[in-house]
Amino acid sequence: MTILLLLQQVDPPTPSLLQVDAGLVFWTAVVFLIALGILWKYAWGPITEALDERETRIQESMQAAEKALEEARKIQADNERARREAEQEGQRILREAREEAERLRDEEVQETRERIATMRDQAQDEIAREKQSALDDLRAEVADLAIEAAERILGEALDQSRHRKLVENMIEELPQN
Amino acid sequence: MPVRQHCALSTGLFLLALVLLLGSPGLAHAESDVEGDPNAIGHSANGYYLDVMPIGKIELPRLLLTRHADGLSFDVYGTTKEALQSGRYVITDGEGNVLSEAEMQYAIDQKKHYNFPLAAASGPGIIIDFSITRHLLAVFLSALLLVIIGLRLGARYRRGIGREEAPRGVWQNMMEVLILFVRDEVAKPAIGGKYSRYMPYLLSVFFFILIGNLLGLIPWGVTATSNIMVTGTLAAFTFVITQFSGTKDYWRHIFNPPGVPLAVKPFLVPAEFIGLFTKPLALAFRLFGNMVSGHLVIVSILGLIFIFAAQFGAGVGWASTLLSVPVTLFVWMLKFAISFIQAYVFTILSALFIGMALEDHEHEHHEEEPPEPHEALLEQAEEYVPGDGVSTTERPTPQPTV
Numbered sequence: 102m103t104i105l106l107l108l109q110q111v112d113p114p115t116p117s118l119l120q121v122d123a124g125l126v127f128w129t130a131v132v133f134l135i136a137l138g139i140l141w142k143y144a145w146g147p148i149t150e151a152l153d154e155r156e157t158r159i160q161e162s163m164q165a166a167e168k169a170l171e172e173a174r175k176i177q178a179d180n181e182r183a184r185r186e187a188e189q190e191g192q193r194i195l196r197e198a199r200e201e202a203e204r205l206r207d208e209e210v211q212e213t214r215e216r217i218a219t220m221r222d223q224a225q226d227e228i229a230r231e232k233q234s235a236l237d238d239l240r241a242e243v244a245d246l247a248i249e250a251a252e253r254i255l256g257e258a259l260d261q262s263r264h265r266k267l268v269e270n271m272i273e274e275l276p277q278n
Numbered sequence: 279m280p281v282r283q284h285c286a287l288s289t290g291l292f293l294l295a296l297v298l299l300l301g302s303p304g305l306a307h308a309e310s311d312v313e314g315d316p317n318a319i320g321h322s323a324n325g326y327y328l329d330v331m332p333i334g335k336i337e338l339p340r341l342l343l344t345r346h347a348d349g350l351s352f353d354v355y356g357t358t359k360e361a362l363q364s365g366r367y368v369i370t371d372g373e374g375n376v377l378s379e380a381e382m383q384y385a386i387d388q389k390k391h392y393n394f395p396l397a398a399a400s401g402p403g404i405i406i407d408f409s410i411t412r413h414l415l416a417v418f419l420s421a422l423l424l425v426i427i428g429l430r431l432g433a434r435y436r437r438g439i440g441r442e443e444a445p446r447g448v449w450q451n452m453m454e455v456l457i458l459f460v461r462d463e464v465a466k467p468a469i470g471g472k473y474s475r476y477m478p479y480l481l482s483v484f485f486f487i488l489i490g491n492l493l494g495l496i497p498w499g500v501t502a503t504s505n506i507m508v509t510g511t512l513a514a515f516t517f518v519i520t521q522f523s524g525t526k527d528y529w530r531h532i533f534n535p536p537g538v539p540l541a542v543k544p545f546l547v548p549a550e551f552i553g554l555f556t557k558p559l560a561l562a563f564r565l566f567g568n569m570v571s572g573h574l575v576i577v578s579i580l581g582l583i584f585i586f587a588a589q590f591g592a593g594v595g596w597a598s599t600l601l602s603v604p605v606t607l608f609v610w611m612l613k614f615a616i617s618f619i620q621a622y623v624f625t626i627l628s629a630l631f632i633g634m635a636l637e638d639h640e641h642e643h644h645e646e647e648p649p650e651p652h653e654a655l656l657e658q659a660e661e662y663v664p665g666d667g668v669s670t671t672e673r674p675t676p677q678p679t680v
Contacts, residue, residue, distance in 0.1 A: 113385075113393030114372030116323035118570060122507045124341070124408040125324070129417050129511040133486065136421040136428075141478040144428030148457060149477050151441035 244268045316581020322573045324413045324505055326358050326392040330498055337392055338415065341408035342367070347400035358392040369394035416502035420490040424482070427453070427489075460484050460625060468629035469636060476632055479519060483512055484625040491569060491617030495610065503620075504569035506562060513562035516628040521554070524635040557631055561624060568620045572613040579606050 247268050327335040337357035344353060346366065355361040362369065368376050369385065372395055377385065385391040398404055410418075431453055435441050445451050465473040465480050487503055494501025502508050530536065532550040535543065583602050587595025 113390050114395070116320055116325065116393070118319060118323050119506055120324060122324065122411070122505075123406045125411060125414055125417075125505065125507040126511050127406070127408065128410075128414050129508050130514075132417055132421045133482070133511065133515065136425050136486065137479065137482045139425050140428040140432075140482050144425075144432035145457075145478040145481045147432045148435045148440075149461065149474065149481075151435040152454070152458065152461075155441055 240272055244272055247271070316577050316584055318574050318577040318581060320393075321577045322504060322570050324411045324507075326409055326411055328412050328415065328498075328500075335389065335392075338410045338412065340396070341410065342396070342404055343406045343408060344398045344404045345402040346398055350405075358396065359386055361396065362386065362391060366399050367396050368399050370397050412500045413502055413505040413508060416490060416493055416500040417508055420486055420493055420502050423489050423493075424485050427485070456484070456488075457481060464622070464626045464629050468626060469633040472636060473629075476519070476523075476629065479515070480625050480629055483515070483628060484621050487512070487565065487624055488617060488621035491621060492614075494569065494573065495613055495617065501569050501573060503565055504573050506566045509565040509569075510562040512565075512624070513558035516561060516631060517555075517558040519628075520558075520631045520635045523632050525638055527638050528635045557627075561627055565620050565624050568616055572609065572616060575609050576606055576613070579609065 244265070248264055251264070251268075321329075326340065327337050329335050337359060340353075340355045340358055340361045342353045342355075342361070344351060344366075353361070353364075353366065355364065361367040362382060369382055369391055370376050376397065377394065382391065385394060396404065396407070431450065434445075434450060439446055440450060440454065445454050460481055461473070461477060464484075465477055469476055490502040490508070493499045494504060532554065533547055535546055535550065538546055579602050583595050583598050586598040
C-alpha cells in the first residue's frame with residue numbers, strides 16, 4: 102500500500118509544446134520531399150502546364166475571333182462600298198443612255214425637219230418652174246392666136262417676122278400674170 | 279440572414295448534442311483528476327498514442343536508433359509497452375531519474391507509461407527517436423491526402439479535362455481556384471518572371487499546410503502543423519530554397535551592403551546575417567503558434583465544462599455547455615478561416631523570401647518603387663482593342679494588379 106501511495110506521486114512530466122524531435126523532422130522532411138516529387142511530376146507539373154496551355158489557347162482564340170470580326174467588318178465595308186459604286190455606275194450608265202437617246206431623237210427630228218424643208222423647197226421650185234413654162238407656153242399660144250386673129254382681121258399677111266416682133270412687144274407690155 | 283442564423287443554431291444544437299453524448303462519461307468521472315484539468319497542453323502536444331475517444335488511447339509504434347552497451351541498433355516495437363517489456367528501454371521522470379521496475383509496472387497498468395520519456399536501459403542512449411507519433415501520423419495523413427488529391431486532379435488534366443475543355447465539377451473548379459490563387463496572387467507578384475520554377479514547391483507547401491490545418495478541425499483530428507518541428511521543417515525547406523536561389527546581388531546586400539558607411543557595416547552585416555535565419559524561424563513559429571493556440575483555446579473552453587463539473591457539480595457543468603459550446607463553435611469557425619489564412623501566409627512569405635533572393639537591384643535602392651506609370655498605361659493600351667468604339671466602353675476597366 103505504501104508503495105502504491107508513493108507511486109501515485111510519480112506523475113508523467115508535462116509534455117512540452119516545443120519538444121525537439123529529430124525523428125519527426127526527418128520523417129516530415131522525407132514525407133514532404135516524396136510528396137513534392139510525386140506531385141511535381143504527376144500533379145502540379147501537368148496541371149500548371151495545362152492551365153497555361155488553356156490560357157494561351159483562350160487568349161489566342163479570343164484574338165483570332167476579334168481578328169475575324171475585324172476582317173468580317175472590313176469585308177462588309179468593302180462590299181458596301183462596291184455595291185454603292187456599282188449603283189452609281191448603273192445610274193451613270195442609265196443617265197448616259199437616256200441622254201444619248203434624247204440626243205438621237207433630237208437629231209432625228211432635226212434631220213426630218215430639214216428633209217421636209219428641202220422637199221418643200223424643191224416642190225416650190227418645181228412649181229415655179231412649171232408655172233414659168235406654162236406661162237411661156239401660154240404666151241407663145243397667145244401670140245400665135247393674136248397673130249392669127251390679126252391676119253384674119255387685116256386679111257393681109259404681113260411680114261411674118263415683123264408681126265411677130267410686134268406681138269411680142271405687145272405681150273411684153275402685158276402684165277406678167 | 280435568418281437562414282444563416284438558423285443554420286448556425288442547428289449546428290450549435292448538433293454540437294451540443296454531440297458533447298452531451300460523448301462528454302457524458304467524461305462528466306461522470308471528470309477526466310484525469312479531481313480539479314477537472316482538461317490537460318490542454320497534453321492534448322495539443324505530440325504523443326506516442328492516438329486518442330480515439332470511445333475506444334481509448336491507442337499506442338503507436340516506437341522506432342529507435344539507439345547506442346546500447348552492446349552497440350548501435352535500430353529497434354522497432356509495436357508499442358511503448360513492448361519497448362519497456364523488452365528490457366532494453368526504461369522510462370524516466372523527465373529529470374534524468376530512471377523509474378524503478380515497480381513504478382514502471384504501475385505506470386503501464388495506469389496506461390501512463392507512454393507519457394514518460396523513454397531512455398535506453400544501458401549504454402550511451404537513444405540517438406534519434408524515429409517513433410511514429412500522432413503528429414507524425416497527421417503528417418503522413420496530410421501528405422497521403424495531398425498526393426491522392428494531387429494525382430486525381432493531375433490525371434484529370436492529363437486526360438484533357440481542364441486542358442482542352444473546361445474544368446468540370448465543383449471539386450476541380452474549387453481546386454483550380456486555389457491553384458490559380460497561388461499562381462496569380464502569390465507566386466507571380468512575389469517572385470516575378472521565374473515564378474514557374476517555384477510553383478510546385480509553393481503549391482505543395484500551401485496544400486500540405488492547408489490539409490494539415492483542416493485535419494485538426496475534424497473530430498479525432500490531429501493538427502500536424504501545430505508541431506514546431508513540422509512547421510520548422512517546412513520553413514527549413516523555404517530557407518534552403520531561398521539561399522540556393524540567391525543571386526550574387528542578394529549575397530552582396532547581406533555581406534557588403536552597398537551605399538552604407540563603413541562604420542555602420544559591422545552592425546548591419548550581422549543583423550542582415552541573423553535576418554537570414556529569423557525569417558524562416560518566424561515562418562515556423564507563426565504557423566505553429568496560430569495552430570496550437572486555436573487548439574489550446576478549444577480544449578480550454580470545452581475544458582471549462584469539466585472544471586465547472588468538478589468544482590461545482592455536474593449540474594453547473596451541464597449548464598456551462600450553453601456558453602462553452604457556442605464559443606467553441608465560434609472558435610472552430612475562426613480556426614477554419616485561420617487554416618486558409620495561415621496556409622496562404624506561409625506560402626506568400628516563402629514566395630516573398632524567394633523573390634527577394636532572386637531580385638537583381640539594377641537601380642540601387644529603388645527596388646520598392648511602384649511600376650512606372652507608363653508601363654501601367656502600356657498595359658491598359660494592350661487591353662484596348664481598336665476598331666470597336668462600343669465594346670471598349672462596355673469592357674470592364676483592367677484592375678491594377680497587386
